[in-house]
Every structure is written in structure tokens, then in C-alpha cells.
Amino acid sequence: MLFPLESTLKADAKTVAGSGEYDVVIVGSGISGAIIAKQAAEAGKRVLMLEAGTGANITLAGYDDLLTTFYSAVSKDNQSPFPVNANAAMPRSPKLRKLQAGETDSSTYIVQSGPYVSDTTYTRIFGGTTMHWEAKTPRMLRSDFKTRSIFGQGLDWPLSFEEIEDDYRLAEREIGVSANVEDQQYLGQTFPGDYVFPMRGLPLSYLDQQVNKGIEGTSVELCGKTYPLKVRPYPQGRNSIPNPAYDGGKGYRPIGAVDTHQVEEGGRCQGNTNCVPLCPVQARYHSGKTLAKAFAKNAKAGERLVELLAQAVASKVDIDPDNGKVRSLEVKVYKDPASAAHETITVKGKVFVFAAGAIETARLMLASGLRSTSGLVGRNLMDHAYLLNWALMPQICGTMRGTSSTGGIVDLRDGPFRERQAAFAIDIHNDGWGWATGAPTSDLLELVDDRNLHGADLRRGMVDRVSRQLLLAFMLEVMPDESNRITVDPQYTDALGNMRPILSFTVPEYTMKGAAYGRRFARTVFARLGAQDHTHYDPSDFGYVAYEGQGYAIRGGNHLAGTHIMGTTRTNSVVDKNQRSWDHENLYLVGGGSMPTIGTANVTLTLAAMCFRSSRDILKYLH
Amino acid sequence: MSNRFEAFLGLSVELTAFSRFDLLGTGLAERYLATLDKVVGVEITDTLLAAFVALPPAEGEARIKAVRTTILGNELLGDVARALIKLWYSGTWFELPLAWMERFGSRPADTTFVVSPDAYVEGLLWKAIGAHPAGAKAPGFGSWAFPPKIPALPELDSKA
Amino acid sequence: MSSYSIRTLDELKEFLHRAMQLEHATIPPYLTALYSIKPGVNQDATQVLRVIVVEEMLHLTIAANILNAIGGTPDLARPDFAASYPASLPDGETDFEVGIQAFSREALATFLKIERPAQRPKQLAGKGLIQRKTSANTTALGSHPRYEDLHFYSIGEFYSAIAEGIEYLEAEAHRQGTTIFTGDGSRQITPEFYYSGGGTLFPVTDRKSALEAIALIIEQGEGDGGGIYDNDEHELAHYYRFEELVKGRYYQKGDQPGHPTGPQVQVDWEGAYPIKANLKVAEIPEGSELREAAAAFNARYGEFLQLLTRAYNGQPSLLLEAVPTMFEFRNTILELIRNPLPNHPGMNGSPTYEIPGSTKQAAPTRQSEVIA
Ligand SMILES: Cc1cc2nc3c(=O)[nH]c(=O)nc-3n(C[C@H](O)[C@H](O)[C@H](O)COP(=O)(O)OP(=O)(O)OC[C@H]3O[C@@H](n4cnc5c(N)ncnc54)[C@H](O)[C@@H]3O)c2cc1C
């Protein structure tokens, strides 16, 4: 999709500071901020978007530079496409280490105060974490909104599934979700009679099909209930075949790569198997696509409705003591990511929206001394806990092809067992053991250096070792807990002098019970498949958690939530059900941080839906 | 093509079991020879190439045995040859083992590095398994639903 | 009505077959130029060429839709379908040659000509076809089925002849209470099966959609009525996108044709592998791996044309299968282009696109001459 050249010209700090009041000032250009920017621009509002990271990737050339950085990186880790930027740092996992009791590690951007060390991450760059995400887009289940009432666990939402359902559909349109309704009607999920997803579901990978062959028709029993097993396709935020029946027969037009010039790629996923950390062709959704639509409004309106100021780090919130409203925002604008030199400007607006991600939004509030009446800012931090299980299938499965994950086992996302232990959804990873072991490079090193293979033996050995890999990633439910939290402390600051987030986290027992069951479940599945279990958890692993005599390496899920939780009153929550701050009437804290629970759904579709809801509330407030 | 380059290609075919067409098709053969020259020096590279040229013309098991004893099992050349295999397969030069450096001296250019962005893209390991490098050479929509097309081993199949 | 006008439905079908041939014939040159670009350089050119290849595929598919709409049978495996390179294309008084070559200034000069054929000067208005100058053995793209030795003044005139033919035959049919649009609707390719960002595919079912389809092909190539954009979505016509590369500057809104004023475009004219233009398999030493690979590629390409033929004959979903084949071509073409060509120092191999079973052979050109 095209967007006008003018909008890539960087807004200039002086003009922004001097340009009086914006209708809406948004912090963060991720999907949360982008949706609100687009909705506001469509209603003719003047929007300023502040982005801490660099904005070079707004054009295709800048985007492709990220890809080149990725190709050139020795370690192809999660954040490898995204250049180091000390002024808007982001968590990078390779440097983590296990903590001793009571120890704090401040050597990485997020200060790890333990006891659990999380490798969870987010991306501070134009487009936010959607530049990086995998783009699975399941909805939350009905029961996920009421876990306190139904299971006696976690919290109830102030919203029901029914209240959010229409916004789920808007989010599915915005992201461009590919899925088939018939595949998603499990565990009581329903869709109105004529609903179809914008695009058809992506086909299951050959690996998924092989796993399915081994388990379909079998079942497991848990707490007296039987759960049939089957590999089901995930709904995905990447372009597939547009469904002609979408929108009452109007169809859907996929949005591929965005640029100021016409480009022809990304209209359909090509199977680059690189959705994380960067889709090379932009077939995967990123919020630049939503912003391109917002920028396009500029051209129509003949004026600049939406301005983007990149390399602008929101640093302090200024509150009017008389009415509690946000008066202005202090922003540090730097010229060069390699230098801490910056100027500080003050930005004014009618409404402020903080969409900096669950950790950074809480960090900004806390750094401004704003803990809220409830004292809950930064608390109830949630993130899915991942438990990896890996094995070799008896037959060649063609691993390392397809989107990062096309299918999984999701029938244990719900059930009465949730009174006692966490539910989970399992992804089958088309990129094999990569996440767990660094495959296939680690396999190459082993085969050449240790197993002394060369020539034809090596070629055959690689096939034998890599093309049979199966990795089951269990995404475990984590419930809110006030002691799991983000805090700040003046002794830990970043290059610009902003306080860094400090993370204190204990994996809840409820989750560990689910993990222990998950491990047994994986062994059962491997046994049914005749797969060789290669799973092992190293006690020196940074995420190693002991539970009931066993140890598990728990990985962060990148599904951050809970830090400005949504509720029914100013004493039990930070924001109301429209994500408006109870304490500051012109301030919206949006994104995963508002979610009271996360169930077993990757959070983004839900937080996108909530942002459509908030956009309406913001427009109402402005009138 | 120079004799030196010819020998390098021959050695690479031997070590990787990919054909000359495949290796030249990466567009990287010259650069990989230059990488060897740069990292371990022309002298050791020449020794390695000479060891290859001196291999007996045997085929099959006898040939493999000769490669093992005179190249891969050679104290000086073994680690260099293994680094070359890994280079062809991944596009990355992996630093030589500590023991090698202690014995033969460390070289300033001997660090782990990706030779160039396209070296990653042309890594042979992906081709060996009928896949494609993550993030490049995409096989197209829906291709993942079908069994992998794992290329046959032309060279050795014909000899076996 | 001139004697060259289309008078029968069969003739219209043959014209549409030739339209498909023409649209397809541009793909191998563009594809080869695209993949001849060395890694790490010419990103802008890569994007431009990719857009255009995808849109040529779209044009091919649109032409198939029109042919299907009037009850025709697209056949890309017909022995006279695949062009032999260099092939000739009409360009005013003379034809010009379209060949397989690396990305270069010369290649772009050819591409510009493909996308905007000559405008007929006023003094020649109303005059007929032009005498061919190339040998009868050369594939003459955009030629008249009844006058193989003549050619249209431009591709634009070739398509105009088709549009007029449709109007004429449909009006005739109407008078008799029928229509020429009798094709089976299920043979139409819809956006589900082929998606291109610029210009969506639509089914052709009647006179109106058929004429729209032709307009789309023309506008994407040469622009709408002299403007630089091809439709109201401000997508630059192919001609101007190529011109951006030649002039080293992007167009932006409000620019006049020939005078782009946007940001600079970086073009590295040396940033392509030196392939031997219009290489033939016979020129590659027998028994070499390169020759084997080039021949294998041609066989796969032939299968690809057969697959497309089936897709256009009632199995549209096969187009989805054709896509992975296109991606596989990319890998093979890259390998061919990076392998040195034996006995030609400093030159590399190339795909030859000599489709097994194809009848056309290249031959030398003849002297030019215009007839009225
Ligand atoms: C590897 C990975 C895989 C994932 N996979 C999935 C998945 O499959 N499905 C799913 O649903 N979710 C997934 N997620 C999570 C998903 O990416 C996030 O939930 C989502 O992108 C959050 O969007 P956001 O707009 O709320 O926040 P973000 O995208 O994090 O955006 C915040 C923005 O604010 C900017 N910012 C931060 N601080 C400041 C400041 N002080 N001043 C100015 N700007 C600031 C940041 O630079 C950033 O651009 C994944 C995440 C990762 C890392």
C-alpha cells in the first residue's frame, strides 16, 4: 500500500513544541497507538504520535535495512534485526543469567530483580513490537473474561466477551486475519451465522499433518474430563487468500508491504519462516500498515492531520494539581541513536494516550510519580509462561518450512481443571528446535565438529537431524498477582537519564502446576508419535524453576499485560473499561497493560479490539 | 579459472557433497577462498589445497578414508577444513578452536562473522534439507503443506 | 472499417491468444533482468522490476479471462506460444527486439519501448499495418493473424483492434439477440487466486468488463491518457517506473511526464552479473553441469506453462500451485546466472527459455520498409 511521501518527512521538534494543542497526543507507534491514531484521523482530529525508537523503517528501504542487519548478524536472536539504541533500549535475551537468591542483575536493560529471570521482550522502533511479532491472533474464550467467578482464579473483566465481540471483528479486519470459521469453533467459540474471516486460513504445515496423523482420534483425561486431541490451525495476522464472502460479499483487499512508492510484495505470505523476528516481505501485519492509512488521511485532508515525531522519548507526565488532568508531556528528542545528546520539549494536547507497551507505559507513569489511587500501576504484571518440549519424529517431516507456526493443540485452553491448574495452548514450531537449542546452526556445528561428518554423510546427517525436528511450545496461563511487578529506582537509568524498568516476578504455582502437567502431556504425545524425546532443562538456565522435585526452564512469552489493570472502580484498578485512567480524565493507558487476565490467547488481537473501543470513548470525550 | 580456484572448488565439492554448479550458483566461491586467505593466510590455504590435490584418485570408502586421514584428521588442516564446511553450509566463518590457536598461533581476522548478508542467504544447509534460509528465498504460499523436496545427492549417488 | 479489423469470433479468439503470448513474452526478459541484479545493490530497481513482473502475470491472466469469457480455450502450451528470444515487437515504423539480457541501460531502453510503444504521427493517421522487417522465423509479438508479414504500428493499436473487435462482434450478436460472452463463468480467475497490489483482477462477463480489462492492461503499461499514473490510486505506470531508474529520480505527485522531481534513486549499472544475452542451450558445452541445468530449467518452464494452461481451463486453484513454481524458478535462475559460461571468459550463464515443443526459431533480421 502507498502512503504519501510527505508523511515520511520527520516532524521537527521545534514545530511540535510550538504548535499549540493537538487533539490527541499518542505515545508509541505500535498497534495500540496506530489504531487510535487512525480512528482519530478518520474523525478529522489532529494527532501527534511520539515514537521513542527510530523511524527509518517507515519506508521500504529502511525496512529492508533491518533485514540486511538480520542476515549479517552472527546470532540470529529475537532482536537481531533491530540495531542497538541506548536512548530507547529494549530487552535483548542473549545476555541473561540465572540469579542467586536475593540478587539483582542490572547488566541488561530491564533490571532483573528475580527470583525468576524473564527473557520477555518488546521492540522500541517505529511500528513497535508488531515489527517483530509472530502474529497469531486467537480470540480469548468466553470463560477467560470471568475466571474469578467460574474457577475462583484471577480476576473477572469489567467487560464480557459479548461486549468486545464487535471490536474483535474490527481488529480482525485491521490486522487482516486469515482463518476459517469452521476451524475456530472449538471449546464453545461461536461466530454469527454469516461471519467469515477476512482471508482464508493458512494451510497446516506438513509437520502439523504428520503430528496430527499420530494423535487424531486419541484423547487425554484430566480431572475426570476427556479431551480429544487434534492439530488445529491458528488464526494468523498474515496475508492469505482473501475470502470473497467477507463483509457480506464485498471481499477483502490484503495489504502488503507499505511504502511511499508502489511495491509488490507481501500481498500473500510466501513461507519465509521468519515471521519472528522480521517478515522480509511484510506479508505479516505490522502497525505501519495501519499508520499508512492514517497518513493517507493527510493527503485527503490537504493538511497534516497525523504527525509522527520519532526519536522522541516521553519522559515525564505533568499533572494539573487542580483537576488531575494531564497538562503536558516532557519529551526527550535525540538526533542520533549513537549519542545521548538530546533536547527536551514540552508537548500539549487535549487527550493523551500512552501506548508504550505494558512495561514502558507503567515505567513512564511510575517515573512521573503516578502510582494511581489504587496503587496498582506496575503491579499484576502478566506474561505467558512458555515450556518447550522437543523431540525427533520417526519420519522426515520437512521441518524449517512455513510460517513460524501454523497449527497446534489447543483443546486444553479451557476446562474445569482451571480451578486447580493453568490452561495451555500448544504451538507446533515449524522452525524446529530453533527456540530451544539454536537449531539448525547448532546441529551443523555438532555434526561437523563432534560427529566428524563431511560430504554426503553430512548432507544426509543434516536431513536426518533437522527435517525430523518437532518442538511443542506450551503457552501457559499466568494469573494476575500484585507482587509480580514493574518498579523504577533512580539508581537504574538509561542513556537519556530515564529510569529503567525493574522486573520482579515469581512464576505462580498455578502456572507451574500446569507446566508440570504439560511436561507429562508432551511425553504422552511423543509416545503416541513414536518420537524421541530430546527435552532437557539445564539447572543453570536463567529461567530454570524448580517445582515439586522437578525443574523446568520457563521462557518469557512476550505477551505483556496487567500493569495498568482495568476494573470497575478507582480502588480496584488503574483504568476503566474504556482504558481511561480513573485519576486523570484526559489520559488513556492502552494496550496489554489494561488486561485483567490473558487466558491462553496471544494478547494482541484482544488489545487491538480494546483500542477500537477506546477510540470511540476518546472521540466522545473530545466532543 | 585459475588452478588454485579449481582446487578450491574441487576441495569444496569433496567436503560438502554439493556440485560445482551448486557452489558456483551461490556466487560466493571466490569470496570464500578469499576468506580462507584472509583468516588463516595464503600459506595454510595452499597447504590445504595441496593436500586435496594430492588425494589418491580412489572413489567411495577409500576416498572418504583418505580425506579423513590427510585432511580432516590433519592437526593443522582439520579445523580449517571443518571451518570451511561450516562456512559453505551457513555463510558464517566460525572462529577456530582454542587448541588450534594455541598450537598454530591466533590470527587477527579469526573471529566468528557472517561473510556477507547474501552468504547467510546462500547457506547450503538449507538446500541440503529441502528448505530455505529463514527470512529469504521463500518457497511460496502454501508450499509448506507438501512434503519437502530434498534434493538427491547427484555426485555420490552416481558413484555408489 | 479497415480490412484489418476483426470480423469473426474465431479471429477475436486468435487475437486474444496473441495478447496472452505478448503479455507472457515480457516476463522472461523482466525476470532475467530482475535476478541478474547482484545481492545488496539496486534495491529500488529490484522493487520496480518485481512490481512489473507481477503485473505482467496479471495482464496474462486478464487476457485469459477475456478469452474464456468469449468461449475460447487458452493454450500456453501451443507450439507457437512461447517466444524465441530475441523476439520482435512493433515500434512504429520499425520493430524492435526484445531479448534476454542482464539488468543494464540497454535492457532498460528496451523495457521502456515495451511499455510505451510509439505514437503514430499525424501524417500516418488512418494508414494500415506495417511491413515486417524481421524474418518469418522470429516470434513477431502483437502481429495480425491474417497478415503474418505485417505488424501493428504499436501494441496500443493491437489492443485497440481487439477492443473494436469486441464492440463490433458484440453489437452484431446483439442484433441477433445473442451475445459473444458465452464462456463458462467458473473458468474466470478471480482475486482469490491471483492477487496483485496494483489493479485487482475481476471476472470478465460482458462487453463492459471486457473493455475495462483491456483498459487496465494498457494503462498499467503506458499510463492513463498521457498522465504518469495508471489509475486514481496513483500507481505509476510501468513506463514511468522504468524512467525513474533511467533518470535516477522518483516521480512525485504533480510531476510532468519526463520530469521526475522526487528523491534520488540509486542505480548501480554495474551491479548485475554479466550474462550472455539471448543464450541458447546449444552454445553451452555438452556434458557440462550448466548445460544440464539450463535444459532442466527449460523443461520445468514448459511444465509451468502447462500448469498455467490447466489453471486457465477451469482449474483456477492451480494458480496457487504455480506460485511455488515461480519461486523455484528464482532459485534456479540465480544459479544459472552466477555460473560462469564455459569458453566465454567474463560471461555467465542464463536461462534460455527454449521451451521443448516450441516451434519458433530465432533468425537474422531483414531490411525495413513501410507499406501503407
Ligand atoms: C517475539 C514476539 C512474538 C510475539 N508473537 C505474538 C503473537 O503471535 N500473537 C500476539 O497476539 N502477540 C504476539 N506478541 C506480542 C505483541 O507483539 C504485542 O502484544 C503487541 O505488539 C503490543 O502492541 P502495543 O502497541 O501495545 O505495544 P508495542 O508494540 O510494544 O509498542 C509500544 C511503542 O511505544 C514506543 N515507546 C516505548 N516507550 C516510549 C516512550 N517513553 N516514548 C515514546 N515511545 C515509546 C515503543 O518504541 C513502541 O514503538 C509477540 C511479541 C514478541 C516480542
Ligand code: SF4
Ligand atoms: S512465513 Fe514468511 S512471508 Fe509469511 S509471514 Fe512469515 S515471514 Fe512473512
